[in-house]
Amino acid sequence: MAIIAIDLMSNCVTSAALSKSGKVLFRETASLENLEGSNVSLLFQNQIKKIFDLFEHKPLEIKSIGIAVPGIFYSKTGNVWAPNIPGWNNYPLRKELNYLFVEKKILVKIASKRTCDILGEKWLGIAKKSRNAIFLSIGRGIGAGVLIDGRILHGFNDGVGAVGWLAINRQFKEIYRVRGCFENLASAKGLLNTTKEYILKNKNIKGYFKKLDIYSITTNDIFQAYKENDPIAKKVLKESIELWGIATANLISLFNPELIIFGGSLFGPALQILEDIKLEASKWAQPLFMNEVKFVASKLGANAGLFGAGHFAIKKF
DSSP: OEEEEEEEOSSEEEEEEEETTOOEEEEEEEEOTTOOTHHHHHHHHHHHHHHHHHTTTSSOOEEEEEEEESSEEETTTTEEEOTTSTTOSSBOHHHHHHHHHTTTTOEEEEEEHHHHHHHHHHHHSTTTTOSSEEEEEESSSEEEEEEETTEEOOOTTSOTTOGGGOOOOSSOOTTHHHHOHHHHHHSHHHHHHHHHHHHHHOTTOOSGGGGSOGGGOOHHHHHHHHHTTOHHHHHHHHHHHHHHHHHHHHHHHHHOOSEEEEESTTTTGGGGGHHHHHHHHHHHSOHHHHHHOEEEEOSSGGGHHHHHHHHHHHSOO
16 A cells, blocks of 8 residues: 655645655655645645556555645644645635545545644654654744644644744734744744844944845855854844743643654754753753753654655554
């Protein structure tokens, strides 16, 4: 038997055919550039069709499809709230896909990307032997997949892990209603905005950023500047370390996990400061829990959600 896994992100979608043991049999990534609404769904439907065509005359029969979606998948309605994809504020994905696959007796299962991230690490990654772990994904957005006592937490309306809305700044700003306080300050976009703000305030700028166009700066530039002891990069990442440490401490005190797994596009380059984040968290977290928890990097990296979607397709959680 083979599994189809789909990892939908805000800027691209990856489809794969996996064996039951997680071996990648086929893989393809396509950009979502300029796509919205049903055209996004149509893109990965075409990817799915391509996989079925490839496996039509092979002995590995496909019986299930797992899909990781950004934002929230509402299990009661089958709809998806993915605000970073135009036209996906309440998109009826399950209804659409069931219409295509039920008659073929293909099981379609959908879950939030943060759920799939932690499931991927549980299946094939660093959390294989853990029953209590949190996958903290920090990139364009911020979210957490939460595994407690061997079970994935979902919540009343499937929203567990929306940690981008953690309130870590006492001074409220209206933008926090849209993006969340933590995400606004400490996501990739938050780092870029803070860096640009400090550059614009510094009329006599020196160091790494002096040679760059302010509007072309990337997060990789920030981390490279940090390596070169650029004062602005050091200030930005000092603040980010504090924010990531405080947020992580809150998760540790709430859930008492064995592992905090750091993933997403910033981790990556931010793994160089993982020990600094742990040190900051140790100031704030419940001390007994802090002594027991391990801070680790995702073993699967950008593939965690894809493998998690595949695992979700064939297991009950």
